[in-house]
Structures are given as structure tokens and as C-alpha cells.
Amino acid sequence: MQINNSLSPENKTLANRIRDSFAQVPLLAWLCGVLGAVLLERFLGDPLSELLGLPKIPALFGAVTILKKPQLIPGTVAFLFLMYIVPVIVIPRLFGSLLNRLADWLFHLSPTVSVAIHLGLLYLILYLWSDISGYRLLTLKLTLIAIIVTLSLNVINGYMGEFSCSHPGFLALGAYTASVFTLFFFVDDKVFGAALLPEFLGPFLFPIALILGGVVAAIGAIAIAVPSFRTRGDYLAIISLAFMFIVKSVIENLEFVRGPRGLSSQPNYVDLPTVFLWTVAAVWIINNFVRSTTGKALNAVRDDEMAADAMTVDTRRTKIVAFLFAAFWAGVAGGLFAHVLRYVNPGTFGIQKLAEVLAMVYFGGLNSVYGSIVGAVSLSLLGEALRPLEIFKWIIIPLLLILVMIYRPTGLIAFKEFDVMKLIRPKGKS
Amino acid sequence: MTFFFQNLINALQWGSFYALIALGYSMVYGVLMLFNFAHGDIFMVGAYIGFGVATGLVALSSMGALAMPHWLILVLTILISMFLTSFVGMIVERVGYRPLRDAPRASAAITGLMIGIILETGNLALLGAQRISFPALVQSSTYDLGGVFVTNKKIMIVVVSIALMYALHLFVRKTRWGMAMRAMAFDYVVVPLLGVPINNIARMTFAIGSALAAVAGIFFGVAYPVLDPYMGIIFGWKAFVAAILGGRGSILGACLAGFLLGFIEIFVAMIFPSTLRDFIAYSIILLILTFRPHGFFGEPYSARLRL
Numbered sequence: 001m002q003i004n005n006s007l008s009p010e011n012k013t014l015a016n017r018i019r020d021s022f023a024q025v026p027l028l029a030w031l032c033g034v035l036g037a038v039l040l041e042r043f044l045g046d047p048l049s050e051l052l053g054l055p056k057i058p059a060l061f062g063a064v065t066i067l068k069k070p071q072l073i074p075g076t077v078a079f080l081f082l083m084y085i086v087p088v089i090v091i092p093r094l095f096g097s098l099l100n101r102l103a104d105w106l107f108h109l110s111p112t113v114s115v116a117i118h119l120g121l122l123y124l125i126l127y128l129w130s131d132i133s134g135y136r137l138l139t140l141k142l143t144l145i146a147i148i149v150t151l152s153l154n155v156i157n158g159y160m161g162e163f164s165c166s167h168p169g170f171l172a173l174g175a176y177t178a179s180v181f182t183l184f185f186f187v188d189d190k191v192f193g194a195a196l197l198p199e200f201l202g203p204f205l206f207p208i209a210l211i212l213g214g215v216v217a218a219i220g221a222i223a224i225a226v227p228s229f230r231t232r233g234d235y236l237a238i239i240s241l242a243f244m245f246i247v248k249s250v251i252e253n254l255e256f257v258r259g260p261r262g263l264s265s266q267p268n269y270v271d272l273p274t275v276f277l278w279t280v281a282a283v284w285i286i287n288n289f290v291r292s293t294t295g296k297a298l299n300a301v302r303d304d305e306m307a308a309d310a311m312t313v314d315t316r317r318t319k320i321v322a323f324l325f326a327a328f329w330a331g332v333a334g335g336l337f338a339h340v341l342r343y344v345n346p347g348t349f350g351i352q353k354l355a356e357v358l359a360m361v362y363f364g365g366l367n368s369v370y371g372s373i374v375g376a377v378s379l380s381l382l383g384e385a386l387r388p389l390e391i392f393k394w395i396i397i398p399l400l401l402i403l404v405m406i407y408r409p410t411g412l413i414a415f416k417e418f419d420v421m422k423l424i425r426p427k428g429k430s
Numbered sequence: 431m432t433f434f435f436q437n438l439i440n441a442l443q444w445g446s447f448y449a450l451i452a453l454g455y456s457m458v459y460g461v462l463m464l465f466n467f468a469h470g471d472i473f474m475v476g477a478y479i480g481f482g483v484a485t486g487l488v489a490l491s492s493m494g495a496l497a498m499p500h501w502l503i504l505v506l507t508i509l510i511s512m513f514l515t516s517f518v519g520m521i522v523e524r525v526g527y528r529p530l531r532d533a534p535r536a537s538a539a540i541t542g543l544m545i546g547i548i549l550e551t552g553n554l555a556l557l558g559a560q561r562i563s564f565p566a567l568v569q570s571s572t573y574d575l576g577g578v579f580v581t582n583k584k585i586m587i588v589v590v591s592i593a594l595m596y597a598l599h600l601f602v603r604k605t606r607w608g609m610a611m612r613a614m615a616f617d618y619v620v621v622p623l624l625g626v627p628i629n630n631i632a633r634m635t636f637a638i639g640s641a642l643a644a645v646a647g648i649f650f651g652v653a654y655p656v657l658d659p660y661m662g663i664i665f666g667w668k669a670f671v672a673a674i675l676g677g678r679g680s681i682l683g684a685c686l687a688g689f690l691l692g693f694i695e696i697f698v699a700m701i702f703p704s705t706l707r708d709f710i711a712y713s714i715i716l717l718i719l720t721f722r723p724h725g726f727f728g729e730p731y732s733a734r735l736r737l
Binding site for chain 2: 157163227228231234235236238239241242243244245248249250252253351355358359362366391392393394398399401403405406409410
């Protein structure tokens with residue numbers, strides 16, 4: 001009876017029907033839908049917001065207006081509906097099959113080209129969206145950096161199954177190394193004196209600064225990895241915590257980086273393309289790493305170290321390689337972070353940063369690239385969106401996280417493989 | 431030499447805060463194999479509860495309704511705060527830890543961390559950001575022992591702390607409840623089958639730890655009469671490190687490590703500029719853990735401990 005009911009087309013539930021009608025829509029069509037939405041907002045946003053009585057285009061999906069000015073809620077909701085929801089639904093619905101054929105053609109032409117086109121569309125969307133206001137741009141940059149940080153911590157806490165608390169330390173090492181590099185070579189400032197190299201070289205040599213930051217963070221990671229991977233257990237948590245405090249304390253006492261006052265006036269090298277490219281590179285490389293033999297060995301070590309050892313996995317080497325790899329990316333993210341804010345001080349890299357990063361990893365999901373992206377994006381945006389609530393933001397976000405932990409202890413999207421080919425593949429044909 | 435002894439007394443007092451807080455971490459870690467990252471903030475809540483109780487009792491006593499000498503107020507404050515704060519611990523266990531007993535252990539650490547943030551923020555929202563000062567319950571008097579100045583507060587703090595640690599040691603070693611706790615620390619799977627009520631034991635572990643943290647909070651208020659909502663962070667994380675340094679579930683280890691941390695901090699501040707305090711303290715801890723990864727009295731980790 002039940003089975004018959006669910007199979008006959010006229011008795012389908014609404015949710016099922018909606019899901020079915022969008023099952024044939026490829027990623028390309030969704031991206032086009034969002035692109036349509038941001039284009040619409042760019043050209044019609046101002047007149048529409050005026051028409052609906054809004055002072056300006058809602059900066060972050062109307063969160064500020066909804067929380068601050070209740071009388072603007074209907075206008076904001078109408079704006080969001082017309083600007084975002086309608087195009088995102090209508091465009092895939094109308095052009096879904098057409099774009100599916102296009103995706104099919106692109107996929108068979110060359111997957112590389114297809115990936116490039118998808119990424120290009122994604123960049124275009126982000127560019128158009130963030131071009132509306134400086135606030136959006138800053139939020140977007142910080143969100144992209146949060147993705148790198150979260151992914152790199154997920155390598156340790158998710159894929160390796162240890163509990164590491166040292167990420168703020170790695171971020172600090174990367175941020176300070178990259179800042180010192182750029183300030184020393186390309187900027188005339190009071191701390192390091194006149195610039196040594198001509199300024200136009202700066203943007204080209206900036207990747208070196210970031211990589212250097214990553215390498216320094218990885219060297220710092222050796223200090224944790226060597227003692228703590230001799231034994232299994234919770235000692236990584238303690239040693240990494242101690243490391244974090246040591247890094248913070250050392251920077252506070254180093255007078256040549258101005259101690260607790262911090263470094264400022266880093267050159268403005270990190271524009272949106274830079275952050276975007278580094279984030280894409282990080283996701284791509286980390287995803288390949290965790291799907292490589294080393295990544296599989298890492299999962300084996302997490303699940304049963306002794307069995308992995310018996311299966312000829314060099315457990316110690318695997319753990320150290322993964323740890324240094326994660327630290328490297330955290331250092332790169334730190335360098336980007338310093339150049340986005342153009343100010344760093346050691347106070348930034350304390351317990352609060354640790355709680356933030358851990359929250360993103362565990363909210364999104366362990367052992368999953370998708371999860372890290374979702375966790376980083378949703379918590380970054382939520383953190384910005386709830387800003388008008390001031391202090392109560394720090395009650396709502398932890399409560400949300402506790403609920404997620406209770407009902408899904410490994411996070412929202414845990415243990416899911418991130419397969420780019422599957423993502424860009426046209427729908428409908430197997 | 432008197433200089434040394436003077437600092438020794440200070441270090442004993444400073445270390446007893448760490449030791450009392452570290453005991454809470456160490457017991458939860460020993461019995462449940464979980465990090466209770468909310469414990470530092472329970473210490474803060476304990477200090478605030480102590481502040482509330484003490485203020486209330488002083489007001490009651492000065493109104494003439496129930497005249498009490500100050501020492502009685504202090505004793506009552508400690509007892510009532512221990513009682514009330516133990517409920518905070520039990521709530522933390524019920525909300526953040528029991529639903530996650532079978533989840534990955536790190537998830538419980540995250541809920542603990544988040545509950546800690548909620549406690550801090552809740553306090554900030556409730557009482558505002560200004561620091562509040564603890565009522566002066568102890569009339570300070572100083573004794574001169576051959577050039578070393580000792581206040582009665584310091585004597586009281588150190589003596590009561592050590593007495594509480596010894597009482598806890600007796601409780602864990604000599605009573606049936608203590609035996610159940612040790613059994614649970616030894617084997618997590620079979621012990622419930624033998625009829626040990628693990629939920630009650632877990633709740634009790636949190637309650638005792640929180641009560642000790644409340645004592646630490648009140649003593650902190652007596653010694654340094656300024657409370658702020660973030661005081662739990664600095665003390666909590668250091669005490670956590672001390673607890674692990676002592677070894678898994680070892681009461682003696684946690685006490686010794688707490689006092690050691692106190693000594694390191696006081697003597698570093700004496701010899702070096704005090705900004706180097708954290709750096710040297712954590713470096714020494716890192717060195718000790720490098721050579722003794724299981725802490726002072728911890729048993730080597732074995733997979734058998736938690737299946």
C-alpha cells in the first residue's frame with residue numbers, strides 16, 4: 001500500500017515533487033541562476049530598494065535591517081524574494097535542460113575547460129556581489145580565508161582524528177612572516193625603514209611572502225609534531241595549546257615587530273582575485289591531498305593506528321606530513337588575513353580565534369571538504385549577520401553549535417567526498 | 431633568602447588556585463576521558479555566585495536581621511557557593527556532555543567550549559562589563575616570620591585548599607562512590623554492566639569539580655578582590671594544562687602540577703620581565719611533556735581504556 005502510494009505520480013508529496021523537478025538541473029544552471037540574481041541586483045537593486053522604501057540595497061541579505069529596524073522587514077523580504085529567490089529558481093527552471101546540454105558538451109570537450117568555466121562563473125558572481133559595497137567585499141575576503149583555515153584544520157582534526165589547538169599559532173606565524181616580508185621589502189615605514197625593492201615588484205613577489213609564511217608555520221609545527229606523535233592520545237591537544245600560547249607570548253615580547261601593539265600598514269596586495277585564486281588553490285590541493293595515498297593512510301591511522309601500522313603505513317611519517325601540510329596552509333591563510341585587514345596584533349590569535357576555527361570545523365563536518373566550506377561560509381556570514389544583536393550573538397552561535405553537536409555529533413556534512421568531476425557532470429545521464 | 435620565602439608563600443597561594451581548578455579538569459578527564467572546556471568559566475561563575483552570596487549575607491547581617499561575624503559569613507559563603515555551583519556543573523554535564531557520551535570525544539570538547547562562551551556572555555549580558563569587587567570578608571592581618579610577611583588570608587587559602595585536596599583524595603580512595611569513579615576511569619564498558627550508575631557518577635564528578643572551582647573562585651575574590659567575566663579564560667586554560675601535566679585522573683598529580691605552575695609563574699615574574707611569564711611557563715610544560723608524555727602520574731594511554 002505504502003509503496004504503491006509513493007510510486008504513483010499523483011500522490012507525491014510537495015517536497016518530492018520539487019526535488020524531482022530540480023533533479024535534472026546541473027551545477028552550471030545553478031551558477032547561472034545566481035549570476036542572474038547578482039546581475040539583477042546590480043542593475044535593478046537601487047530602483048527596487050527605493051520602490052520598497054529601503055534606504056539602500058540590503059548589505060548582507062537584509063540581516064541588519066531585519067534585526068535593527070522591524071518596520072523595514074516587509075520591504076526587505078520582498079527585496080530578497082524578488083532579487084535572489086525568483087531568479088535562482090526561475091533561471092534553472094527555464095534553461096535547465098539547455099544548460100544541461102551545454103554542461104554535457106563542455107564535459108565531453110574537456111573537463112578542465114568545464115572546471116575553468118565553472119570557476120569563472122563563480123568568480124563573476126562573487127565579484128558582482130561584492131562590488132556593491134566595501135563591507136561586502138571585506139566580508140567575502142574574510143570568508144574565503146576562513147575556508148582555507150577551516151580546511152587545513154579539518155586535515156588534522158577530521159582526517160587525522162587528533163585534536164589540535166595550535167591553529168591560531170600557525171595563523172600568527174604566517175601573518176607575521178608575510179607582513180614582515182612585505183613591510184621590509186616594499187614599504188617605507190617606521191618599523192623597518194625604507195623599502196629595499198621597487199614597489200611595482202610587490203604584487204608579483206607577494207606569493208613568495210605567503211609561501212614563506214606557510215613554511216615558517218610548518219617549521220613551527222615540527223616543534224609540536226616531533227614530541228606529540230611519539231604517543232597516541234590527547235597530548236597533541238595539550239602540546240598544541242601550549243604552542244599557541246608560546247607563539248602569542250613570543251610575538252608579544254618581540255620588540256622588532258612592535259610587540260603587543262602589532263604591525264600595521266601592510267600593502268594592499270590582497271584584492272578579490274588574489275584571495276579567490278589562493279582559496280581555489282587551497283581547496284584543490286587539500287582535496288587532492290586527502291584523496292591521495294597519504295590521505296587514505298591518514299584515515300587508516302585515525303581509525304586504527306595499529307592496523308594501519310600492520311598494513312605497512314608509516315604512521316608517524318604520515319601524521320607528521322599531514323600536520324606540516326595543514327600548518328603550511330594555515331600560515332598562508334594567516335598571511336592573507338594580515339594583508340586583508342592590513343593590521344595584525346598578537347591579541348588576535350588567542351583563545352577566541354581558536355574557538356572560532358574549531359566551531360567552523362565541527363559545525364561544517366569532520367573529514368569533509370564540503371563540510372569545511374559550508375562551516376566556514378555559514379559561520380562567517382552568520383557572525384556578520386548577527387552583528388546587530390551585539391553581545392547576544394555570542395549566545396546564539398554557541399547554542400546553535402551545541403544543537404548541531406547533539407544531533408549530528410560529527411557536523412552537518414561529515415565524511416563526504418568532494419568530487420569535482422561529479423559536481424560538474426551533467427545531470428540525468430549516468 | 432627572605433625574598434625567596436616571601437615569593438614561596440605567594441607561589442603557594444597562586445598555585446592553590448590552579449590546583450583547585452585543575453582538579454575539576456583532571457577528574458572529568460580521568461573518569462569520562464573528556465575535556466571539560468567549560469570548567470574555567472565554571473570557576474568564574476563560582477566566583478560570581480560567591481560574590482552574590484557574600485553580598486547578600488553581609489547585607490543581611492548589617493541590617494541586623496541576622497547578625498553574623500565575618501568568619502561565619504565566609505564559611506557560609508563557601509558552603510552555599512559550593513552547593514550552588516555544583517548545580518552549574520551538573521547542568522553543564524546534562525546539556526553538553528551526556529547527549530554526547532557516545533559521540534566522538536572532540537564533539538564534547540566543542541560543546542564544553544561553547545557552553546563556556548555562553549556562560550561568559552551570559553554573565554556579561556546580565557551584569558555588564560564593569561569589574562565588580564568582592565566584599566572584604568577577612569580582616570587582613572600580617573604576621574612577620576623572621577622577615578617574611580605572611581597574611582592570614584594567604585594562610586587560610588593555602589591551608590583550606592590543601593585540606594580540600596586531601597578530603598577529595600580520601601573520598602576517591604576510601605568511599606564506595608570514589609571506588610565507582612575509579613572503576614569507571616579504569617574501564618568504561620564493563621563497569622556499567624556491574625551495576626554502577628554511570629550517569630550519577632558522571633554528574634557527581636562534574637559537581638565535585640565545580641564545587642572546588644567555586645572555592646577557588648571565592649578565594650580568588652578574597653585575595654584579589656576584582657572579578658570580571660573573562661577571568662575564567664586565563665586561569666581555566668592554564669589549569670587545564672596543569673591537569674594534563676599531572677597525569678590522567680591523578681589527584682595528586684593535578685595538585686602538584688597546579689602548584690608547580692604557580693611556582694613557575696611567580697618566580698619567572700620575580701627574575702624576568704613579567705611579560706615573559708606565559709612564554710617560560712608553557713615552554714617548561716612543553717619540555718616536561720616532551721620527556722614525560724603522560725604527565726607526572728599518568729598511566730600510558732592504551733586503546734583498552736575507551737572502546
